[in-house]
């Protein structure tokens with residue numbers, strides 16, 4: 001027996017949420033604890049209450065919708081994130097939150113018997129404005145007073161201050177930790193954010209592994225000087241150092257990476273940033289990923305060596321802060337098999353695949369059995385206003401999630 005969501009209601013939620021935090025350039029600006037994020041949080045809490053579900057917000061500001069929660073039986077959990085990258089798309093994270101909410105509403109309305117309670121969570125700061133996955137890391141007991149106090153964004157704004165501005169005490173995140181026995185399993189629905197499903201015309205991706213990453217904030221420090229009078233061989237030009245680091249990336253990936261390795265310099269700031277001044281300081285982000293922890297380690301060492309050699313040669317100082325380190329994970333084989341069985345029973349075209357993007361699922365997998373369901377991204381586009389998934393794929397994905405959650409939690413005796 002397969003059950004169905006109320007697709008028109010889900011579609012309306014997707015359209016309503018897509019309007020929150022959207023700016024003129026059609027991008028979504030819901031960075032953690034920004035006005036857009038706070039507006040989306042309020043909207044979601046109203047939707048949870050309108051649906052007659054239990055609402056619970058934990059110390060890390062993770063928003064939980066709950067059905068038949070009794071605090072004793074372990075729950076089957078789903079969820080994703082409301083926050084976005086700057087100028088992001090309207091489905092990254094949001095789709096997982098809304099399909100999770102729709103699944104709980106549908107089970108409740110259809111009065112389907114449950115062996116385990118259901119929870120759907122909107123995790124705080126998945127996109128890592130203040131590092132990465134703050135909400136799911138808090139649930140998994142991976143935050144400390146120190147890590148909370150240290151957390152800041154690339155502009156230097158502290159997490160503690162961003163939360164306090166919204167009436168939240170960041171230290172409360174220490175109390176968000178869940179007993180691993182309180183969650184039976186976790187399944188996240190997410191857009192693929194890559195081209196595989198779209199190209200192969202497949203409806204569902206069954207994720208069997210998620211890439212890990214390290215994200216550094218690097219500073220190269222030279223000497224600001226006059227752009228006209230300083231001879232080229234007497235410069236300590238921080239931008240030229242950065243340019244050389246960027247040029248080294250393909251070699252580093254080739255010599256120390258795997259076919260799945262990727263590296264990105266996504267943000268650069270030069271100081272003093274004047275056309276007629278040799279840059280004295282270059283600050284930039286470095287995001288490097290792979291599905292193999294050994295390869296990730298090798299890439300980190302190679303990046304450190306390259307930075308050090310370039311700094312020495314150019315008489316620059318270099319330093320870097322580790323903004324985030326996420327281990328690659330394998331998804332739980334039982335959860336993967338359950339999703340696969342549901343696709344077969346529902347006659348849905350599916351393939352097993354890895355995720356190049358990071359997700360809350362890889363944090364949740366440290367305390368419970370975890371897996372993911374991908375739906376296609378048009379031309380693989382994401383972290384961009386051109387992010388799109390066909391409504392038909394959204395409906396198939398939501399029904400796959402609903403039937404998977406019910407297979408895990410339902411009392412279909």
Ligand code: HGY
Pocket residue numbers: 126127128356357358359
């Ligand atoms: O960076 C990522 O992979 C995710 O979108 N936070």
Ligand code: MN
Pocket residue numbers: 081092093126190359
């Ligand atoms: Mn995401």
Ligand code: MN
Pocket residue numbers: 085092127383
């Ligand atoms: Mn994202």
